[in-house]
Amino acid sequence: MAGENKLWMSGHVAEKIRAHGAETYPHECCGALLGRDSEVESQDALREVLGLFPLVNRRDDSPHNRFSVTAEDVHQADKFAQAQGLEVIGWYHSHPDHPARPSQYDRDHAWPWYSYVIVSVHNGAPQDMTSWRLSDDREEFSPEGIEIRHGAAV
Numbered sequence: 001m002a003g004e005n006k007l008w009m010s011g012h013v014a015e016k017i018r019a020h021g022a023e024t025y026p027h028e029c030c031g032a033l034l035g036r037d038s039e040v041e042s043q044d045a046l047r048e049v050l051g052l053f054p055l056v057n058r059r060d061d062s063p064h065n066r067f068s069v070t071a072e073d074v075h076q077a078d079k080f081a082q083a084q085g086l087e088v089i090g091w092y093h094s095h096p097d098h099p100a101r102p103s104q105y106d107r108d109h110a111w112p113w114y115s116y117v118i119v120s121v122h123n124g125a126p127q128d129m130t131s132w133r134l135s136d137d138r139e140e141f142s143p144e145g146i147e148i149r150h151g152a153a154v
């Protein structure tokens with residue numbers, strides 16, 4: 001995949017991710033990103049988040065620094081997305097009192113193709129939000145730009 005990846009989302013969706021992170025603080029929040037990804041190669045960003053599917057963080061051993069998505073979560077998220085004519089294009093989670101950068105754990109547990117959005121929550125207040133994509137050979141977990149779409153989107 002050449003060029004720089006971009007992830008589009010409405011301001012409303014971005015706000016919902018931040019709010020979820022604040023709500024579960026000091027624990028991590030997590031959920032699925034639902035949207036569309038066009039296969040057409042062009043200059044324009046064609047991956048867009050149009051909705052969310054919040055998940056329960058099942059890691060009760062260390063819920064503040066790692067999240068896990070189970071096969072059942074994936075199944076539920078897929079079902080929910082399909083019912084709306086969307087697909088699961090990624091996953092989001094929060095980093096309470098840590099920067100919005102993937103941990104080694106995040107990288108080890110990521111799947112190629114999906115977008116991984118991380119929101120940093122400091123003292124309960126949402127801060128930076130970043131997105132990452134793992135290369136097909138799992139060698140690189142690279143940042144992708146988050147573009148906020150104002151106006152038109154739902």
Ligand SMILES: [Zn+2]
Binds near residue numbers: 118
């Ligand atoms: Zn993480």
